Amino acid sequence: MKILSYFPLFAFVLMGYLILVFSGFFPDNISVIVMGDSNLLTLPSGIIWRPTWGDLFLMLGIIVLFVELFKSTRTSTVSIIDHILSTFVLLAYLIIWLTSEWAGNSVFLILTMMTFLDVLAGFTITISAAKRDIGLGS
16 A cells, blocks of 8 residues: 555546546536435435536545645655656646546536646645755744
8 A cells, every 4th residue: 555655646536547448438428417216325415416527526536635735745755756756647637628528518627727736735745744844944
């Protein structure tokens, strides 16, 4: 599991998305309801929640963003490598979103924004933690 600390997890989200695209599942089925018409997700209000595949992918992205933010609190050589690789993953997301027809949807754009927040917060949190560790500033 330590090997995962070297790699940005959003790269795995991107690979999962690409697998679904090249298997023909996305983007056509991104708005398809996962559970169909079953009443498995009836809320206390009586409303039936019908999550789509895109919703589930965004929830996965939020969980990955949380883990990535937690990983960015480290101040080691591994975290620097992780931040550099995260920047390359962000560039991949941006290039794919701008140039690929199948990526021109809100789900992919929101995942791209999560990756941007990961990169921005990663550098910011690491610098703040490093300043604290060194004892510089007020």
